[in-house]
Amino acid sequence: MTARIPGADEFTSRPMPREELLRQISPSLSLHQVGDAGVDALTYEVIRHRLWAITQEMGETLRRMSGSHVVTESNDFNFSICDELGEQVQVGMYNIGLIGSMDLAITWTLRHRSDNPGIAEGDMFLCNDPWIGGGLHQNDAAVLAPIFHEGKLFGWTTAIAHQVDLGGPRPGSFSPSAQDVFGEAVPTPPMKVVRDGVLQRDVADAWVRRSRLPHLVGLDLRAKIAANKNAAEQILRLITKYGADTVKAVMHRMMDDAEQRLRAKLETLPDGTWTAVGYQEQSRTGDRGLHPIKVAMTKEADRLVFDFRGTAGQTGIINCPYPGLRAGIVFTMLPLLAGDIPWAAGGLMRCFEIITEEDTLTNASFPAAVGKGPFGPAWGSGNLVAEVLARMLDAEPGHRGDVQSICNGTTDLCVVSGVDTRGGGSKGFVSPVFDVMAGGYGAQVYHDGVDTGGRLIIPSARAPDVEMTEYLYPLVALWRREQTDSGGPGRRRGGMSGSVCYVQHPDQDGAMSLVVSGTGKVANQNVGLAGGYPGNSQLDLVVRGIDRPQLAGATTIPGGLDELGGATEVLPCEGESGLGPGDALYLHWQAGGGYGDPLLRAVESVRDDVRQARVSPSAAREVYGVVLSGDGEVDQTGTDEARTRLRAERAAGAGLPDGPAVSVGGWESVGVASAGLPDRPPGPADASEPAAARRLDDNLAVVESAEGRTVVCTHCGTRIGPLAEGAFVAALARRDAAPADAGPHIWADPSVYVDAEVVFRQLFCPGCLTAVNSRVVPVEHPLPLDDYRHWA
Numbered sequence: 001m002t003a004r005i006p007g008a009d010e011f012t013s014r015p016m017p018r019e020e021l022l023r024q025i026s027p028s029l030s031l032h033q034v035g036d037a038g039v040d041a042l043t044y045e046v047i048r049h050r051l052w053a054i055t056q057e058m059g060e061t062l063r064r065m066s067g068s069h070v071v072t073e074s075n076d077f078n079f080s081i082c083d084e085l086g087e088q089v090q091v092g093m094y095n096i097g098l099i100g101s102m103d104l105a106i107t108w109t110l111r112h113r114s115d116n117p118g119i120a121e122g123d124m125f126l127c128n129d130p131w132i133g134g135g136l137h138q139n140d141a142a143v144l145a146p147i148f149h150e151g152k153l154f155g156w157t158t159a160i161a162h163q164v165d166l167g168g169p170r171p172g173s174f175s176p177s178a179q180d181v182f183g184e185a186v187p188t189p190p191m192k193v194v195r196d197g198v199l200q201r202d203v204a205d206a207w208v209r210r211s212r213l214p215h216l217v218g219l220d221l222r223a224k225i226a227a228n229k230n231a232a233e234q235i236l237r238l239i240t241k242y243g244a245d246t247v248k249a250v251m252h253r254m255m256d257d258a259e260q261r262l263r264a265k266l267e268t269l270p271d272g273t274w275t276a277v278g279y280q281e282q283s284r285t286g287d288r289g290l291h292p293i294k295v296a297m298t299k300e301a302d303r304l305v306f307d308f309r310g311t312a313g314q315t316g317i318i319n320c321p322y323p324g325l326r327a328g329i330v331f332t333m334l335p336l337l338a339g340d341i342p343w344a345a346g347g348l349m350r351c352f353e354i355i356t357e358e359d360t361l362t363n364a365s366f367p368a369a370v371g372k373g374p375f376g377p378a379w380g381s382g383n384l385v386a387e388v389l390a391r392m393l394d395a396e397p398g399h400r401g402d403v404q405s406i407c408n409g410t411t412d413l414c415v416v417s418g419v420d421t422r423g424g425g426s427k428g429f430v431s432p433v434f435d436v437m438a439g440g441y442g443a444q445v446y447h448d449g450v451d452t453g454g455r456l457i458i459p460s461a462r463a464p465d466v467e468m469t470e471y472l473y474p475l476v477a478l479w480r481r482e483q484t485d486s487g488g489p490g491r492r493r494g495g496m497s498g499s500v501c502y503v504q505h506p507d508q509d510g511a512m513s514l515v516v517s518g519t520g521k522v523a524n525q526n527v528g529l530a531g532g533y534p535g536n537s538q539l540d541l542v543v544r545g546i547d548r549p550q551l552a553g554a555t556t557i558p559g560g561l562d563e564l565g566g567a568t569e570v571l572p573c574e575g576e577s578g579l580g581p582g583d584a585l586y587l588h589w590q591a592g593g594g595y596g597d598p599l600l601r602a603v604e605s606v607r608d609d610v611r612q613a614r615v616s617p618s619a620a621r622e623v624y625g626v627v628l629s630g631d632g633e634v635d636q637t638g639t640d641e642a643r644t645r646l647r648a649e650r651a652a653g654a655g656l657p658d659g660p661a662v663s664v665g666g667w668e669s670v671g672v673a674s675a676g677l678p679d680r681p682p683g684p685a686d687a688s689e690p691a692a693a694r695r696l697d698d699n700l701a702v703v704e705s706a707e708g709r710t711v712v713c714t715h716c717g718t719r720i721g722p723l724a725e726g727a728f729v730a731a732l733a734r735r736d737a738a739p740a741d742a743g744p745h746i747w748a749d750p751s752v753y754v755d756a757e758v759v760f761r762q763l764f765c766p767g768c769l770t771a772v773n774s775r776v777v778p779v780e781h782p783l784p785l786d787d788y789r790h791w792a
Helices: 018-023 041-065 069-074 102-118 201-209 214-242 244-267 322-337 345-351 374-394 397-402 466-472 603-611 617-622 636-653 666-670 724-731 785-791
Strands: 077-083 088-091 124-127 140-149 152-162 191-195 272-281 290-300 303-307 352-355 412-420 427-432 475-482 498-504 512-518 539-544 567-570 574-579 583-588 693-695 700-705 708-713 719-722 733-737 758-764 771-778
Touching: 018 102, 041 069, 041 077, 041 088, 041 152, 041 214, 041 244, 069 152, 069 466, 077 102, 077 214, 077 244, 077 345, 088 244, 088 345, 102 124, 102 140, 102 152, 102 322, 102 345, 124 214, 140 214, 152 214, 152 244, 191 201, 191 214, 201 214, 214 244, 244 303, 244 345, 272 374, 290 374, 322 345, 322 352, 322 374, 345 352, 374 397, 412 583, 427 466, 466 475, 512 539, 539 574, 574 583, 603 617, 636 733, 708 724, 719 724
Parallel strands: 303 352
Antiparallel strands: 077 088, 077 152, 124 140, 124 191, 140 152, 272 290, 290 303, 412 427, 412 512, 475 498, 498 583, 512 574, 539 567, 539 583, 693 700, 700 708, 708 719, 733 758, 758 771
16 A cells, blocks of 8 residues: 555545535635525426526537547536535536536535635636545546625536546556556646636646647636536526525525435335445456455435445555545436436435545545546446345335346446557547447346446447547447347346447558556456346457458458457456557447346247347357247247256256256245236245235245244245345355356456456255356355345
């Protein structure tokens, strides 16, 4: 661990009560504040919708002014409108992670800038410090703009976007070998970039001077200033029409309403604690370790507590400060738990608390390297939060429609840079490959996941137009397509991901540099639920010495890796490489996890998946147990035999002497309808014994009887064991198999990336061998005993 730097704690920000914040703001700064002013319903709705529209118009302003591929093609930006103390009243529908800490940045600015240099009308502040909250890593740069009315600070707007390059030793400002933050781009605390409505040339020059692409960074700076200015003008028009007190009362009511609606939803969900453990791979170039992140979510009444104690200590580049952890929770909660609630984030954030230890992956202390913060520990934490939220929702019949397996895993970062020599030019370029935005969504209880639907955390995410990529950079795409077998297998299949393959443009002279970073190449981030399998492993390759370099003399386009020729180089989780004239770059990003045991998937659905190239015939047979005849129809006899064989293999792998002891659907034989997986809780395993029962998830239910609470299988009625302290988990059949047994979408050889022994671990009902938990994990991964303690 890097030694602490004296005075660094001054540049950290945490949520604080409004009363405490008010005491730390300079008395010279006059604030506009109102009490509980009444607003009629019509006025409330008109102003609320106008504030929402303003954030969307900020997006159009930024997109029209920016020349950055990140903004114009992929929507990796966002905005917010805040009250006078920074609580977020309305956020945009772009990258949600980027607004998860904007209130913290405003809080810090009020505390440390209200006296010197002061906060005045016409000012704006520029910030990219992840410890303060101006984004999740240094490439996320925000402009914070106070809005004044009649000499009083009325509110704030914020505009933030990912910048392609802000300096540091590597193009794109991402350095997989960084020892600390000084090996990355420099973090900048809030500094006044606009004073009295005038851009400060000295500050702007210092800002763009650090970048390899100063023209893009400078243009984005001006675009964010313009977006804030446009928003302020429109908010002031609202104030002119309705009055400052009325508009502020609406803003506060928006947050109060969002808070009340989320608390009301939480009240309908079961109390308890749910836990999850995930892993970050390779902390830096040369590392071969797996580093755990742990969360225990406790829901009590109308409040959530996320406890990350036990997470690994900060190391390498896979760290995020506290604001990044908070953003990971926010960008998961908003779409999954508040999808039907207006996103007045300030109110929603009141409903949860974070417990975390210092100097860890999810609460790193300065000067830890944090370049991978957003798509490493922040996103990884968000995935774990999504997992525990889904299990909580799954246990309540009225909310099962909201359950979703994990989407996308995380991003697949590959930064391509070099000198564009097309047409005799010599223009430098730096670009992440943003095709990876087209991730697969997780499966749900009643629906398959959306194929290449985008990003859960970026509702407006887009994969760029391939022709625009080829126009801007000296690359030619051989293909970009959905990838067969990528979606996590399950009773409901996870949404497919895709792959892209690029070569250099024929007119390009010289090699390009590659910086790669990806999590989920071994321990999948896109896990399934209720026995569903994880989505595909992330995979990045460079094929060296392809048969037709730069397509010279080619009459056909290669259709796959096997048609490229050459030798394959597997790129690490964290590292650097190059792309020459005789090479091809292949990226296969992550899909969504499955839901439920794939052996329970309707055979017609598997048949249709094969017809539509979503699932291969071999995966249909070996993963789903569905055999198709030569004309593509279901061979029912072959399917019955295949599914029986697969269950017998599960029994053998779990050390059971024979195949399934009880057939799926056996519950019906005792007179209780359950095999159809109804929404209502299943009945007791013994129909003659009156008892209450409650579903845990797709496969398990809790039966109340005189002996206490017992966990039973919803498919065959087998009594598995006592619920208390998760004791029944020890009675589940367990198999540790090679990762490749999870299907062709899983990377077969973890030793390429890590030293730890990695297995495909499954837990089954001991009666019918239905999978209730399926994960690719290190062999020491704990059994999920704690996942069910909340029922005891």
